[in-house]
Each structure stands twice: as structure tokens, then as C-alpha cells.
Amino acid sequence: MSFPWAEHYAPKHPVMRWLDEKLPLPRLVYSAVGPGYPVPRNLNYFWNFGILAGLALGIQIVSGIILAMHYAANGTVAFDSVEHIMRDVNSGWLIRYAHMNGASFFFIVVYIHIFRGLYYGSYKAPREMVWLLGVVIFLLMMATAFMGYVLPWGQMSFWGAQVITGFFSAIPVVGEPIREWLLGGFAPDNAALNRFFSLHYLLPFVIAGVIVLHIWSLHIPGSNNPTGVDVQGPQDTVPFHPYYTAKDGFGAGVFLVCYALLTFFAPNYLGHPDNYIPANPLSTPAHIVPEWYFLPFYAILKSFTFNFLWIPAKLWGVMAMFGSILLLFFLPWIDGSPVRSANYRPLYQKFFWILLVDVLILGYLGQAEVTPMVVLASQICAIYYFSHFLIILPIVSRIERPLPLPNSITESVLHGEAAEAAPIGLAAASH
Amino acid sequence: MLARIFAPIVVGLGFVTALVFAILFTPHDAAQPNVVEEFHKDPKAIHYASDGPLGKFDRQQLQRGFQVYQEVCSACHSIRLVHFRDLEEIGFTKPEVKAIAKQYKIEQPSINPDTGEATTRKNLPSDPIPWNFANEIAARAANNNALPPDLSLMVKAREGGAPYIYSLLTGFAPVPANLPASNRPAPNLHYNPYFANLNIAMPPPLTADGQVEYSDGTKATVDQMARDVSAFLIWTAEPKLEARHRAGIGVVIFLLIATVLAYMSYRNIWAGKKH
Numbered sequence: 001m002s003f004p005w006a007e008h009y010a011p012k013h014p015v016m017r018w019l020d021e022k023l024p025l026p027r028l029v030y031s032a033v034g035p036g037y038p039v040p041r042n043l044n045y046f047w048n049f050g051i052l053a054g055l056a057l058g059i060q061i062v063s064g065i066i067l068a069m070h071y072a073a074n075g076t077v078a079f080d081s082v083e084h085i086m087r088d089v090n091s092g093w094l095i096r097y098a099h100m101n102g103a104s105f106f107f108i109v110v111y112i113h114i115f116r117g118l119y120y121g122s123y124k125a126p127r128e129m130v131w132l133l134g135v136v137i138f139l140l141m142m143a144t145a146f147m148g149y150v151l152p153w154g155q156m157s158f159w160g161a162q163v164i165t166g167f168f169s170a171i172p173v174v175g176e177p178i179r180e181w182l183l184g185g186f187a188p189d190n191a192a193l194n195r196f197f198s199l200h201y202l203l204p205f206v207i208a209g210v211i212v213l214h215i216w217s218l219h220i221p222g223s224n225n226p227t228g229v230d231v232q233g234p235q236d237t238v239p240f241h242p243y244y245t246a247k248d249g250f251g252a253g254v255f256l257v258c259y260a261l262l263t264f265f266a267p268n269y270l271g272h273p274d275n276y277i278p279a280n281p282l283s284t285p286a287h288i289v290p291e292w293y294f295l296p297f298y299a300i301l302k303s304f305t306f307n308f309l310w311i312p313a314k315l316w317g318v319m320a321m322f323g324s325i326l327l328l329f330f331l332p333w334i335d336g337s338p339v340r341s342a343n344y345r346p347l348y349q350k351f352f353w354i355l356l357v358d359v360l361i362l363g364y365l366g367q368a369e370v371t372p373m374v375v376l377a378s379q380i381c382a383i384y385y386f387s388h389f390l391i392i393l394p395i396v397s398r399i400e401r402p403l404p405l406p407n408s409i410t411e412s413v414l415h416g417e418a419a420e421a422a423p424i425g426l427a428a429a430s431h
Numbered sequence: 432m433l434a435r436i437f438a439p440i441v442v443g444l445g446f447v448t449a450l451v452f453a454i455l456f457t458p459h460d461a462a463q464p465n466v467v468e469e470f471h472k473d474p475k476a477i478h479y480a481s482d483g484p485l486g487k488f489d490r491q492q493l494q495r496g497f498q499v500y501q502e503v504c505s506a507c508h509s510i511r512l513v514h515f516r517d518l519e520e521i522g523f524t525k526p527e528v529k530a531i532a533k534q535y536k537i538e539q540p541s542i543n544p545d546t547g548e549a550t551t552r553k554n555l556p557s558d559p560i561p562w563n564f565a566n567e568i569a570a571r572a573a574n575n576n577a578l579p580p581d582l583s584l585m586v587k588a589r590e591g592g593a594p595y596i597y598s599l600l601t602g603f604a605p606v607p608a609n610l611p612a613s614n615r616p617a618p619n620l621h622y623n624p625y626f627a628n629l630n631i632a633m634p635p636p637l638t639a640d641g642q643v644e645y646s647d648g649t650k651a652t653v654d655q656m657a658r659d660v661s662a663f664l665i666w667t668a669e670p671k672l673e674a675r676h677r678a679g680i681g682v683v684i685f686l687l688i689a690t691v692l693a694y695m696s697y698r699n700i701w702a703g704k705k706h
């Protein structure tokens with residue numbers, strides 16, 4: 001693994017030597033996140049977000065386990081058991097708000113992490129497997145978050161579960177039976193709540209397992225960097241520890257400050273008021289909206305309003321919504337450009353920024369009231385989303401003329417090109 | 432090689448064509464002018480002692496709010512998540528809480544230990560505050576088939592929070608002359624422009640100054656009572672608000688210091704290394 005100049009673990013203390021012989025765990029840590037892992041010297045702050053995602057997962061697992069000690073997964077008491085946590089359990093309000101907002105921060109961090117990968121071409125060879133495992137993690141996160149949102153058994157929990165499991169009934173013939181099988185009934189009820197709780201507890205550990213694979217496969221080629229140029233020698237790298245442990249420590253501090261501000265001073269800002277009303281199958285909320293991190297995909301779903309080619313609009317919507325994520329699996333092969341970093345791909349770079357704005361607009365439209373203008377806007381944005389990945393990228397990546405690349409990471413650092421390494425426009429902010 | 436270029440393009444064109452057809456063939460009627468939107472009002476801007484990151488409850492006000500709840504709202508609404516003992520948190524002493532529980536006009540449902548028949552008994556501090564109605568059906572029967580919702584979490588369960596409740600309580604108004612017939616209140620409904628659909632089944636609960644008599648000398652105007660009861664409902668919805676604010680200040684200060692130290696150590700370690 002890694003580069004030949006990586007430092008080797010050489011324990012001095014007899015106890016550590018003994019341990020290294022019996023169970024070389026310190027050796028593993030040393031060469032995974034210690035001095036034995038050489039990392040490009042020019043990484044910018046966007047490379048903090050992988051570690052931050054790991055931190056967010058840790059926070060979710062710890063707070064989640066404590067919540068599970070007091071939560072009761074039964075339709076008649078689930079809502080009240082959450083209020084019991086908020087009112088009677090010592091610091092229960094803190095644990096619950098930390099978990100609620102931790103989920104949001106997890107997604108914020110992972111979305112930045114994904115867009116970092118899109119900008120710097122981290123999904124390309126030789127890191128395709130890192131990317132594929134990343135998309136698997138993303139899908140698992142979405143499933144986990146969806147099921148977690150059902151647990152408090154408020155109005156949005158219930159109706160969100162109703163709508164999302166309803167996607168399956170769009171599948172012809174087998175759709176309705178699949179939906180009933182998933183829910184264990186005709187509508188979300190105890191059976192569904194219980195299995196969602198069981199899976200919601202399980203999946204974060206599956207995610208943790210996939211993260212191990214994600215990092216394992218990353219450590220074979222080593223990290224990409226803002227120039228996208230391969231590491232050529234020891235002068236291009238620094239040992240992970242202490243250089244990036246220090247930088248990640250600072251990043252974690254900034255992350256935790258933002259997270260604490262929201263958790264302590266606006267804990268319900270990102271939530272929906274209807275989820276403080278107990279679930280009621282007989283009363284449909286005026287607007288059913290998913291959590292904010294699903295909104296762009298929800299907007300794509302709703303933008304298909306026409307039974308094109310005899311396929312019902314609803315089925316198109318569901319296919320497009322899943323397709324909009326699954327297409328990420330093919331990205332390493334759709335993009336044919338040999339250059340990784342968008343800093344040297346002038347044409348791709350423009351489309352990248354359009355995509356980012358497009359996704360933000362889709363997010364806004366996902367929660368807006370459905371008016372003809374909103375539908376039209378989401379249709380246009382959905383057209384761009386699919387065109388970007390499936391039409392523009394295969395063509396642009398093969399016709400654009402990239403800018404000249406620096407000869408090496410060190411050269412780019414020493415010739416004052418470091419500023420260009422941050423995405424254009426953000427360069428000033430990062431220095 | 433060619434497949435890598437054309438396969439995505441074919442799939443992409445599939446989705447794009449479906450969307451283009453959707454744009455062309457779904458009727459884009461001009462948006463209907465929305466009557467409710469035209470008459471609906473946003474909550475008035477009012478402020479509470481508990482607002483902001485340093486906010487604390489005004490305990491006098493919460494006690495007045497509890498009085499309004501007890502004397503007016505409790506005829507119809509429950510606050511089922513609040514126990515009598517919780518009232519200690521808004522400044523009542525233990526004996527006071529005991530007395531409030533004992534004298535509470537609605538008794539606690541219970542079972543006669545000798546016969547097993549349903550009965551009621553006096554409240555204890557450990558009891559949840561009981562509802563005036565035995566169940567939802569009884570509550571609807573007494574309210575022209577409308578259900579007075581539980582108020583414990585109302586502040587967090589409505590867009591607009593406490594200012595919305597204040598506005599609702601003070602917002603009952605004569606029906607505007609230009610309101611279309613379709614949006615005029617049906618029998619037993621009351622026009623209130625702060626309510627989502629303009630017509631609420633709740634009769635105006637706060638109607639006259641002096642409807643309750645405050646013992647702390649505050650003048651019980653309708654406005655004052657509405658402020659007090661909505662402040663009280665902030666507390667019922669978020670009883671740990673003060674602890675949260677206090678902990679938050681400490682945690683954020685601690686994290687800021689830790690972050691500055693982390694930044695300094697980062698600069699120190701990277702000093703002399705161009706990157």
C-alpha cells in the first residue's frame with residue numbers, strides 16, 4: 001500500500017513491540033492515519049470533509065445508542081417516548097437535538113465531500129472504487145435517514161413513510177405487493193415502525209463497514225489533490241500525522257462550532273413543525289415534504305407530469321429520482337477526460353458551477369408549493385441535471401482542451417500556483 | 432469506447448424527452464388568484480423574554496400564562512405532556528404545586544379500589560394535568576364536532592410559533608365585506624385572518640379585559656393575557672429552553688477556544704512548509 005517512502009512503524013517500547021508481534025493494530029493505525037501515510041502536501045480545506053463525515057457518523061452512533069435506551073418503537077407510545085426523552089431523561093433534550101441536527105450536518109458535510117470529488121475529478125482512475133463505495137455509502141445514508149425520520153411518529157414521519165414507500169407502488173404489477181411486504185401492512189403502522197427501528201439501528205454499522213472499505217481502497221493510490229496531478233516523489237507529500245491530523249483538528253473545531261450553534265440555539269430550524277403533531281392516519285397534512293436533504297431528488301420526482309411512451313408519469317418520476325443518484329455509479333466512465341482537476345478544465349468547470357446552482361434550485365423547488373411556475377422550473381432544472389451528467393459530460397470531456405498542467409505538485413506549490421488550486425472564486429477565501 | 436459516449440447520451444435523451452413532453456403537454460393554467468392567500472396575515476412581530484441565545488423565561492409571566500390557561504383554555508384544551516410537578520420549574524413552591532394539584536377543578540381519572548368502577552380522584556403533583564374531556568369524542572361533541580388540539584407542543588407544531596398563537600388569540604375580526612362567499616365562515620366558524628384557512632372553529636376565547644384577575648397587579652388586558660398564555664406555551668413546548676441556552680453558551684465558548692488552539696497548532700506544524 002501507499003508510496004515506497006512511507007515511514008515504517010518501528011515500536012521502541014518493549015510492550016509495543018510485543019503487541020506488534022501478536023496483534024499489529026498500532027501498525028495499522030500508524031500507516032493508515034499516522035506518520036506512515038504520505039499525503040499530497042497541497043490539499044485544501046475541501047479535503048477535511050471526509051474526516052468530518054466520519055466524525056458526524058460517530059456522533060450519530062453515540063447519540064443514537066443513547067436515544068435507543070429510552071425510545072419505544074410502538075405506534076401508541078413512540079411519540080410520547082420521544083417527548084419523555086425531551087422532558088424527563090437527564091440531558092435527553094441534548095441527546096435528541098444532537099441526533100436530529102447531527103443528521104443534517106452529516107448530509108451537509110457529505111454533500112460538500114461529493115461536490116469536492118466532482119470538482120477535482122476524484123472519481124476518476126485510479127480512484128473509481130473509492131467513488132463507487134462512496135455512492136453506496138450515500139444510498140445507505142439516505143435509507144438510514146429516511147427510517148430515522150419515521151421513528152418519532154409525528155405527522156411528517158407517518159406521511160413521509162406513506163409517500164416514500166408509495167414509490168414502490170409505481171412499479172407495474174408487483175409494485176403494490178412489494179410495498180405491502182416492505183411495510184408489513186397496507187399502510188405504515190406498528191409493523192413498519194418496528195422494522196424501521198431495527199434497520200435504522202443496523203445500517204449505521206453497515207455504513208461504518210463500507211467506510212473501512214472506502215478508505216482502504218483510497219489508501220492504495222493515495223489521496224487526489226487540487227491539481228489532480230499524480231504524486232511523483234517524497235517532496236510531493238507530507239506524513240498524514242502530524243500535518244493533516246493538525247489540519248483536520250482545526251476543521252473539526254470549525255465544524256463543531258457550527259453544529260453546536262444550530263443544536264443549542266435553533267434546534268428545530270431545519271425540521272418541520274408538523275412533526276410535533278402525533279401521527280394521524282386520518283388527517284393528511286397540507287404539504288408533505290421530506291427532510292431538506294432529499295428535496296432536490298423530490299423535485300426531480302415531481303417534475304415528471306406526463307405519461308410519456310405509455311409509461312405513467314409517476315413511474316417516470318420514480319425512475320428519474322433513483323436514476324439521478326444511480327447515474328453517479330457510472331460517472332468514472334462517462335467522463336472521458338484524462339485531466340482530473342476542474343481547475344485545468346475550463347469548459348467542464350463552467351458546467352460544474354451550473355450543476356451546483358441547478359441542484360440548489362431543485363432543493364428550493366422541492367419544498368415550494370406546487371404551482372405551474374414551480375413545476376415548470378423544476379422540469380427545466382431536472383433537464384439540466386440529466387443533461388449535465390449524461391449528455392454534456394460525455395461530449396465536453398472528450399472535446400475540451402485542458403489548460404497545461406503543472407509538472408508536479410511541488411512545482412505548483414513553489415511557483416505560487418497554490419491559489420489556483422482552490423476552486424476559482426473560493427481561492428481568496430482559502431488563503 | 433463509443434458505447435461509453437453514446438450509452439449515457441441515449442439514456443439522458445430518454446429522460447430529457449420525457450421532461451420536454453411533460454413541459455409541452457401538461458396544462459400550465461395560469462395560477463388561480465388565491466383568495467386565502469390574499470386575506471391571510473402573517474403573525475405579528477412580538478417578543479418574549481425567552482427569545483435569543485441568552486433568553487430566559489419571565490417566571491411571573493409564565494405563572495400568569497398558566498392562570499389564563501387554567502381559567503380559560505383548559506375548558507377545551509389539554510396540556511397532556513405537562514405534570515403538576517413541572518410547575519415548580521416556573522416558580523411555584525412544592526406546597527403551592529401540591530395545593531394547585533389538589534384544588535384543580537378537573538379531577539384525575541381513577542379506579543375505585545373496592546368496586547373497580549371508573550371514578551375520579553384529587554390530583555397529585557406527579558399526575559399529568561388532566562383534560563376536561565374523557566376522550567376525543569366527548570371533546571368534539573362539546574365543540575360542534577371540532578377537536579380542540581392539545582396545546583403542550585403547539586408552539587413547536589405551528590409555523591410562526593408563539594407569535595402565531597398570540598396573533599390568533601388577538602386576531603378575531605369582523606368578516607371583511609369583500610370576502611368571497613366561498614370563504615365566508617360557515618355556522619360555528621369564526622373569521623380569523625391568522626388561521627390557515629381564515630375560519631377557525633374556536634370561538635374567541637379572550638374577549639374582555641379583566642377576564643382573569645392577576646394577583647401580581649398586572650392589568651389583564653386581552654393583549655396581556657394573549658402574551659402571557661403564549662409565553663406559557665413556549666415553556667410547555669420547550670421546558671428545557673433555559674438549560675439549552677446556558678449549556679449552548681458554555682459549549683460554544685469552549686469550542687471556540689479549542690478551535691483557536693487547533694488553528695495555532697496547525698499553523699505551527701505547517702510553518703515553513705509551503706503548501
Ligand code: HEM
Nearest residue numbers: 047049050051053054117122123131134135137138223224
Ligand atoms: C459516511 C460518509 C462518508 C465518510 C465517513 C467518508 C470518508 C472519507 C474519508 C475519511 C476520505 C479521505 C479524506 C478526504 O479525501 O476527504 C474520503 C475520500 C473520498 N470519498 Fe468519502 N466518505 C463518505 C461518503 C462519500 C460519498 C457519499 C462519496 C461519493 C459519492 C465519497 C467519495 C469519496 C472520494 C471520491 C474520496 C477520495 C477523495 C480524494 O482523494 O480526492 N465519499 N472519504
